[in-house]
Amino acid sequence: MVVPDGASEKCGMGDDLGSEEDLLYEEYRGSGHRFGHPGGGGGEQLAINELISDGSVVYAEALWDHVTMDDQELGFKAGDVIEVVDATNKEWWWGRIVDSEGWFPASFVRLRVNQDEPMEEYLAHLEGAQAGEENRAGLGLLLGPGLPCKEQMRTNVINEIMSTERDYIKHLKDICEGYIKQCRKRTDMFTEEQLRTIFGNIEDIYRFQRKFLKGLEKKFNKEQPHVSEIGCCFLEHQTDFQIYSEYCNNHPNACMQLSKVMKVNKYVFFFEACRLLQKMIDISLDGFLLTPVQKICKYPLQLAELLKYTNPQHRDYKDVEAALNAMKNVARLINERKRRLENIDKIAQWQSAIEDWETTSSAGALIWSSQES
Numbered sequence: 346m347v348v349p350d351g352a353s354e355k356c357g358m359g360d361d362l363g364s365e366e367d368l369l370y371e372e373y374r375g376s377g378h379r380f381g382h383p384g385g386g387g388g389e390q391l392a393i394n395e396l397i398s399d400g401s402v403v404y405a406e407a408l409w410d411h412v413t414m415d416d417q418e419l420g421f422k423a424g425d426v427i428e429v430v431d432a433t434n435k436e437w438w439w440g441r442i443v444d445s446e447g448w449f450p451a452s453f454v455r456l457r458v459n460q461d462e463p464m465e466e467y468l469a470h471l472e473g474a475q476a477g478e479e480n481r482a483g484l485g486l487l488l489g490p491g492l493p494c495k496e497q498m499r500t501n502v503i504n505e506i507m508s509t510e511r512d513y514i515k516h517l518k519d520i521c522e523g524y525i526k527q528c529r530k531r532t533d534m535f536t537e538e539q540l541r542t543i544f545g546n547i548e549d550i551y552r553f554q555r556k557f558l559k560g561l562e563k564k565f566n567k568e569q570p571h572v573s574e575i576g577c578c579f580l581e582h583q584t585d586f587q588i589y590s591e592y593c594n595n596h597p598n599a600c601m602q603l604s605k606v607m608k609v610n611k612y613v614f615f616f617e618a619c620r621l622l623q624k625m626i627d628i629s630l631d632g633f634l635l636t637p638v639q640k641i642c643k644y645p646l647q648l649a650e651l652l653k654y655t656n657p658q659h660r661d662y663k664d665v666e667a668a669l670n671a672m673k674n675v676a677r678l679i680n681e682r683k684r685r686l687e688n689i690d691k692i693a694q695w696q697s698a699i700e701d702w703e704t705t706s707s708a709g710a711l712i713w714s715s716q717e718s
Contacts, residue, residue: 576664
């Protein structure tokens with residue numbers, strides 16, 4: 346099997362939200378970007394490949410649709426279960442659905458704990474395949490030591506939230522220190538206004554997300570992740586998340602400005618040098634800048650998953666339920682502000698278009714008035 350050309354630049358994006366928050370996401374999903382979200386631990390990937398090598402069957406569940414016209418790629422819909430055949434490449438895996446096989450973005454799926462079978466049967470299945478204790482310990486997000494199924498699933502979701510938050514902080518740091526800091530040194534190439542347009546308020550987002558992660562870390566129980574109470578963190582910062590509204594509103598302008606400067610070779614080489622110096626993965630700058638838009642869309646999905654595997658008797662249940670509603674409201678507010686901004690732009694364009702007509706009409710009225718007098 347050969348990884349498709351440009352696989353290092355191809356990754357998944359987006360979440361299947363299906364409510365108010367999906368309006369914001371769908372607009373950017375249609376932009377043609379196919380960039381990966383930060384995340385995915387190397388230890389987990391190694392454990393998956395060890396299981397596959399030992400003859401175990403590893404399944405992943407699609408988080409959203411993967412539509413492709415490429416014969417080498419595997420198309421699927423959100424919710425489909427995919428057998429992972431090869432996961433040696435971090436970004437693109439080889440998988441199978443019934444009689445179809447092909448490459449698919451690893452970021453489009455999450456590894457599945459078999460919810461159709463009791464956890465004991467799932468563990469027995471792995472033991473039967475002789476995965477071994479070391480392999481099972483390496484799975485991290487997949488398995489836990491003898492927990493009931495629902496608690497184990499909650500552990501998985503909590504671990505995923507913590508992992509993606511830490512990776513996201515590194516991602517924001519790379520943009521701020523790897524790109525913006527270097528750009529400010531080149532006053533011959535960039536004005537502050539240009540940088541504000543290209544990067545928006547991502548530095549403000551970085552400062553906020555660091556504070557948010559500190560709150561999560563305090564509530565995270567490393568020994569027993571399933572007992573962690575993180576819902577209150579989202580509630581405490583629900584108004585702070587509105588900072589993403591400015592970023593999302595500015596994002597189309599950022600894309601246009603970046604597209605403009607990237608027509609000049611020296612900017613192409615400069616941004617590539619920034620990426621290499623910061624040792625960032627091989628994704629173009631516009632792909633990195635799309636991540637905050639993806640992130641704010643992903644929170645409701647993660648919280649919905651967390652609520653699903655939180656018992657009503659759990660101390661965190663009410664807070665998670667309230668946090669889910671709060672983050673949906675944040676997405677709704679961002680959408681409403683974006684619509685208002687777009688409507689203002691449309692009115693301005695309309696006024697500009699009829700400006701000459703108004704001038705002509707006024708002149709005509711004066712002529713008519715003078716003729717009557």
